[in-house]
Amino acid sequence: MPKVHLLDYVAGNVRSLGNAIEKIGYEVEWVRTPEEVANAEKLILPGVGHFGHCLSQLSSAGYMPALRAHIDSGKPFMGICVGLQALFSSSAEDSECSGFNVIPGTLDRFDDATKAVPHIGWNNASCPTNPTLYGLRPDSKYYYVHSYKFPYNEGELEALGWAVATATYGGETFVGAVAKGNVLATQFHPEKSGVAGLRTLRAFLDGSGAAALATQSPGATNGVADTLIAHEGLTRRIIACLDVRTNDQGDLVVTKGDQYDVREKSDRSVRNLGKPVELARKYYEQGADEVTFLNITSFRDCPIADLPMLEILRKTSETVFVPLTIGGGIRDTVDVDGTKVSALEIATMYFKSGADKVSIGSDAVLAAEEYYAGGKSLFGNTAIEQISKAYGNQAVVVSVDPKRIYVPRPDVTRHATLKTQYPGPKGEQYCWYACTIKGGRETRDMDVVELTQAVEAMGAGEILLNSIDKDGTNSGFNLELITQVKEAVRIPVISSSGAGIPDHFQEVFEKTATDAALGAGMFHRGEYTVQQVKDFLGAKGLVVRHFEG
Ligand code: 1PR
Numbered sequence: 001m002p003k004v005h006l007l008d009y010v011a012g013n014v015r016s017l018g019n020a021i022e023k024i025g026y027e028v029e030w031v032r033t034p035e036e037v038a039n040a041e042k043l044i045l046p047g048v049g050h051f052g053h054c055l056s057q058l059s060s061a062g063y064m065p066a067l068r069a070h071i072d073s074g075k076p077f078m079g080i081c082v083g084l085q086a087l088f089s090s091s092a093e094d095s096e097c098s099g100f101n102v103i104p105g106t107l108d109r110f111d112d113a114t115k116a117v118p119h120i121g122w123n124n125a126s127c128p129t130n131p132t133l134y135g136l137r138p139d140s141k142y143y144y145v146h147s148y149k150f151p152y153n154e155g156e157l158e159a160l161g162w163a164v165a166t167a168t169y170g171g172e173t174f175v176g177a178v179a180k181g182n183v184l185a186t187q188f189h190p191e192k193s194g195v196a197g198l199r200t201l202r203a204f205l206d207g208s209g210a211a212a213l214a215t216q217s218p219g220a221t222n223g224v225a226d227t228l229i230a231h232e233g234l235t236r237r238i239i240a241c242l243d244v245r246t247n248d249q250g251d252l253v254v255t256k257g258d259q260y261d262v263r264e265k266s267d268r269s270v271r272n273l274g275k276p277v278e279l280a281r282k283y284y285e286q287g288a289d290e291v292t293f294l295n296i297t298s299f300r301d302c303p304i305a306d307l308p309m310l311e312i313l314r315k316t317s318e319t320v321f322v323p324l325t326i327g328g329g330i331r332d333t334v335d336v337d338g339t340k341v342s343a344l345e346i347a348t349m350y351f352k353s354g355a356d357k358v359s360i361g362s363d364a365v366l367a368a369e370e371y372y373a374g375g376k377s378l379f380g381n382t383a384i385e386q387i388s389k390a391y392g393n394q395a396v397v398v399s400v401d402p403k404r405i406y407v408p409r410p411d412v413t414r415h416a417t418l419k420t421q422y423p424g425p426k427g428e429q430y431c432w433y434a435c436t437i438k439g440g441r442e443t444r445d446m447d448v449v450e451l452t453q454a455v456e457a458m459g460a461g462e463i464l465l466n467s468i469d470k471d472g473t474n475s476g477f478n479l480e481l482i483t484q485v486k487e488a489v490r491i492p493v494i495s496s497s498g499a500g501i502p503d504h505f506q507e508v509f510e511k512t513a514t515d516a517a518l519g520a521g522m523f524h525r526g527e528y529t530v531q532q533v534k535d536f537l538g539a540k541g542l543v544v545r546h547f548e549g
Pocket of ligand 1: 241243256259260261277294295327328329330359361362363399400401437438439440466467471472473474496497498499518519520521522
């Protein structure tokens with residue numbers, strides 16, 4: 001098998017990149033010291049998280065001269081995400097740190113006044129002057145997750161000989177990929193961009209991308225670009241969610257509750273809707289933009305290192321090339337032998353097994369309670385802060401399990417109330433949404449606005465907003481709850497609970513500002529496929545990504 005070298009310099013999920021490379025038929029060799037850079041013919045610099053953190057790690061470990069020498073030597077080099085950002089001179093994310101200055105210019109942050117930041121999801125990488133640059137296609141979509149970007153000014157980088165592919169988010173057009181000579185860099189994650197991303201990786205690895213580029217002069221156009229970019233911009237993200245637990249026979253199954261009750265009404269056995277790895281693959285092939293696994297019971301009679309979810313992630317990430325999120329039990333804990341294990345260590349095991357994001361539920365509520373009790377002070381010791389510091393905000397999702405609490409009038413509670421569209425049993429017109437822990441079993445004196453604002457301050461990158469009242473009802477998403485949370489935070493919100501038909505997805509995207517929508521039961525029961533939902537949304541004029549086989 002031909003080899004490619006990957007730089008292993010900061011914490012991050014590089015397993016999925018390794019899996020994607022192996023899928024294409026290359027063997028990964030890790031570079032773990034600056035001296036080993038010289039052994040590399042083809043070198044990939046992955047990068048997640050914070051520009052300053054990555055660059056300072058590279059610099060303090062002594063990598064900068066070796067990497068610069070590799071780039072200058074003309075050997076193939078690819079930067080991914082922060083690996084692209086590192087090629088620029090600097091970033092507003094950390095003005096103390098310098099990049100490689102291979103491309104002059106400074107990255108800045110997306111404006112969050114009118115849109116959620118980070119930019120998370122599937123967007124274009126269109127190069128008008130070279131539409132097939134490194135296998136890119138103007139009508140394909142690629143997975144991005146970042147808050148900082150290099151703004152695109154037409155002609156600026158092209159004048160320096162770079163071919164540039166762009167994407168646009170909320171009116172801001174930025175660099176999605178750049179290429180020149182031996183260098184390719186993508187702001188998106190090719191390893192998480194399905195078949196479209198694998199095509200770009202392959203074009204880098206087999207040299208065909210660089211060879212094709214060499215035959216084209218920068219600024220020239222082959223004339224097909226303008227006609228092809230039909231569906232520009234961020235797509236409506238559809239996520240398939242798998243609640244996983246052991247059933248009474250001890251098998252790990254995908255289950256699904258009605259308002260969080262996962263036992264059959266008839267015999268109270270755990271509802272079994274299929275096998276986790278198989279279902280994840282099926283939804284990927286139907287076009288799911290992400291797959292989320294929630295470990296809804298902790299099945300903790302085994303050592304943490306043997307947790308069955310780790311194996312599920314390992315297997316899934318071998319064949320599923322879209323982002324994988326894992327939730328459930330991410331908190332400081334004690335192993336079966338009495339060893340203390342931090343939430344960060346548990347998250348690390350999940351990332352190493354193929355997860356791209358972890359989702360924190362109960363622990364986030366408890367951390368938010370402490371945050372308010374301490375006068376909104378941050379001490380850096382919560383799971384959210386520690387994991388987001390090590391892996392970047394985009395890797396930390398907070399899963400919220402709210403329950404409606406009715407009140408006769410807003411002034412009877414200190415909580416953020418709203419006039420509800422679901423009046424209470426005594427005709428109550430108002431309610432607030434209380435946060436729960438332990439899978440809805442315990443309700444806390446904290447509303448969703450308090451929780452989501454606290455976790456945003458701690459560094460969460462995304463909210464997964466469930467609704468216990470709506471879960472499993474097939475009656476549509478909880479629009480009032482979603483609107484309340486969207487108005488409270490700037491980070492993206494994934495709406496969950498209640499989807500029963502494709503129209504519900506259209507409704508949540510059109511009537512709220514949600515950033516993504518998640519479905520579970522309707523997919524597991526086979527009532528609709530992800531593809532049917534996407535076809536429906538596409539027919540209604542919403543931009544969606546379709547699976548490329
Ligand atoms: O508290 O950090 O250990 O995390 C536990 C995680 O498990 C939380 O994310 C919590 O939401 C989840 N969870 C716990 N118990 C249940 C349960 O169902 N008994 N599932 C549970 C949450 C909700 C969604 C569901 C949507 C869409 N399930 O996962 O997929 O409601 O369903 P639908 O489309 O069929 O309506 P921690």
